[in-house]
Amino acid sequence: MDPTLTVNGEVSFWHAALGGAGATRPALPGPTDADVCVVGAGYTGLWTAWYLSRLDPGLRIVVLEAAHVGFGASGRNGGWLSGILPGSRDRLAKGAGGRDGVLALQRQLRAAVGDVVAWTREQGVDADVAVGGSLAVATTGAGLGRLRAELAEERDWGASPDDIEELSPDAVNDRVRVAGAQGGLFSRHCARIQPAKLVRGLADAVERHGVVLHENTPVEVVGPGLARTPLGDVRARWVVRATEGFTAGLPGHRRDLLPMNSSMIVTEPLDAPVWDAIGWQGAETVRDAAHAYVYAQRTADDRIAIGGRGVPYRFGSRTDRGGATHEATIAALTTALHRLWPATAGAAIAHGWCGVLGVARDWCPTVAADPSTGLAWAGGYVGDGVTTAHLAGRTLAELLTGTDSERTRLPWIGRSPRRWEPEPFRWAGVRAVYSLYRRADRSEAAAPQRAASSPLAVLADRISGRP
Numbered sequence: 001m002d003p004t005l006t007v008n009g010e011v012s013f014w015h016a017a018l019g020g021a022g023a024t025r026p027a028l029p030g031p032t033d034a035d036v037c038v039v040g041a042g043y044t045g046l047w048t049a050w051y052l053s054r055l056d057p058g059l060r061i062v063v064l065e066a067a068h069v070g071f072g073a074s075g076r077n078g079g080w081l082s083g084i085l086p087g088s089r090d091r092l093a094k095g096a097g098g099r100d101g102v103l104a105l106q107r108q109l110r111a112a113v114g115d116v117v118a119w120t121r122e123q124g125v126d127a128d129v130a131v132g133g134s135l136a137v138a139t140t141g142a143g144l145g146r147l148r149a150e151l152a153e154e155r156d157w158g159a160s161p162d163d164i165e166e167l168s169p170d171a172v173n174d175r176v177r178v179a180g181a182q183g184g185l186f187s188r189h190c191a192r193i194q195p196a197k198l199v200r201g202l203a204d205a206v207e208r209h210g211v212v213l214h215e216n217t218p219v220e221v222v223g224p225g226l227a228r229t230p231l232g233d234v235r236a237r238w239v240v241r242a243t244e245g246f247t248a249g250l251p252g253h254r255r256d257l258l259p260m261n262s263s264m265i266v267t268e269p270l271d272a273p274v275w276d277a278i279g280w281q282g283a284e285t286v287r288d289a290a291h292a293y294v295y296a297q298r299t300a301d302d303r304i305a306i307g308g309r310g311v312p313y314r315f316g317s318r319t320d321r322g323g324a325t326h327e328a329t330i331a332a333l334t335t336a337l338h339r340l341w342p343a344t345a346g347a348a349i350a351h352g353w354c355g356v357l358g359v360a361r362d363w364c365p366t367v368a369a370d371p372s373t374g375l376a377w378a379g380g381y382v383g384d385g386v387t388t389a390h391l392a393g394r395t396l397a398e399l400l401t402g403t404d405s406e407r408t409r410l411p412w413i414g415r416s417p418r419r420w421e422p423e424p425f426r427w428a429g430v431r432a433v434y435s436l437y438r439r440a441d442r443s444e445a446a447a448p449q450r451a452a453s454s455p456l457a458v459l460a461d462r463i464s465g466r467p
């Protein structure tokens with residue numbers, strides 16, 4: 001292990017900072033009846049429960065969680081509460097709502113950033129929320145080309161200069177000094193959060209509104225009207241699958257969502273002279289423009305938390321045990337940290353961890369509720385799930401209660417993307433694709449003035465179908 005790394009795993013730094021991860025609620029005591037049974041206590045499951053309890057306070061809602069609140073990505077993520085629409089707008093526009101439907105989805109997602117921020121204030125949930133927008137920085141000519149293409153696409157989809165704008169290298173450095181910055185984009189639709197504080201605060205809030213939460217209660221089978229656990233069955237009119245990156249562990253769902261791994265490290269709090277060298281006096285989240293990109297936030301207690309792909313996928317859709325990540329990934333993220341911000345070279349790394357997010361074969365998210373079976377689910381947020389899960393949960397609650405709104409007509413509803421390839425093709429494919437992305441990044445970094453993206457990345461995009 002890297003000699004400066006103090007902790008690896010323990011679910012995440014975010015939980016550790018709150019005194020550690022672990023269950024605090026009783027497991028399911030035995031067979032139970034409910035109106036709605038939610039499987040998974042992450043953002044999707046808990047926002048669904050929250051809005052259900054608001055729309056119909058009489059509903060009996062039970063949430064079953066295999067481990068503890070925020071055990072999944074919701075307690076481990078990078079803390080970008082962003083308005084980024086996951087997936088491909090063009091693909092979603094092929095659905096019933098067409099272009100207008102995608103514009104409505106985008107509008108709802110951006111509004112959801114503000115809704116979550118307002119909710120934390122109304123509910124007295126201190127989740128270290130700071131609205132600072134988001135900065136994307138290119139340190140290669142090829143990366144700058146991709147950011148400009150991204151900006152052009154945003155403009156095509158109606159974004160104004162107030163939503164997102166291009167920044168010169170000087171303008172990037174005025175916000176955050178990034179070594180070798182060639183330019184960037186600034187989007188205002190993003191807030192920084194402490195993920196575990198949000199998910200734990202959300203769990204407490206749903207309980208205050210009568211929702212019953214059981215931890216240490218793994219669901220083995222999800223079927224019409226039924227969630228089967230070793231502790232007894234829960235029978236319910238609706239069963240909501242809110243298991244995103246863990247979905248492949250449920251019988252019948254092995255190839256629905258690929259559990260994509262993402263890893264993070266966090267520094268010890270940085271001294272004032274280091275911050276003076278870096279700038280970053282605001283709360284912007286920051287990412288680079290590499291194919292295997294990194295994402296970062298300045299935490300409320302003055303650390304840098306930075307994440308990236310690491311080992312992208314484990315054979316057979318296995319998930320990690322408790323968040324321990326590979327030494328090579330910690331080393332790679334530390335190198336990225338030092339490359340972007342050389343002033344951090346002397347900073348100790350306090351904690352490393354990883355988690356899984358869900359990716360559908362067409363890389364687009366879905367919200368679904370089938371009244372004929374009583375089965376509902378949402379997921380496939382491709383690493384942009386913090387805000388998306390809020391919108392998905394709210395939409396599920398409206399669909400389950402028959403509440404009509406603009407959200408219940410959005411184009412991500414009721415999609416059934418094709419399934420992932422069986423093993424070993426799935427594993428071999430993801431491995432090959434990320435090795436191409438890494439080689440492409442190395443070749444672009446070796447020629448930072450070259451404007452064209454590496455053909456290796458173009459090939460990887462074609463194989464993976466990544467938009």
Ligand SMILES: Cc1cc2nc3c(=O)[nH]c(=O)nc-3n(C[C@H](O)[C@H](O)[C@H](O)COP(=O)(O)OP(=O)(O)OC[C@H]3O[C@@H](n4cnc5c(N)ncnc54)[C@H](O)[C@@H]3O)c2cc1C
Binds near residue numbers: 044081
């Ligand atoms: C390292 C990392 C960084 C990320 N960074 C960002 C970011 O900065 N911004 C962003 O928007 N998105 C980010 N994401 C993605 C985002 O965190 C997720 O998309 C989102 O949290 C998914 O929420 P969820 O509730 O659907 O799933 P999860 O939070 O994964 O929750 C699923 C829950 O279901 C439980 N469960 C699973 N199987 C069962 C079962 N059989 N029975 C009972 N319970 C079960 C799990 O224990 C878990 O608690 C990141 C993800 C990772 C891993």
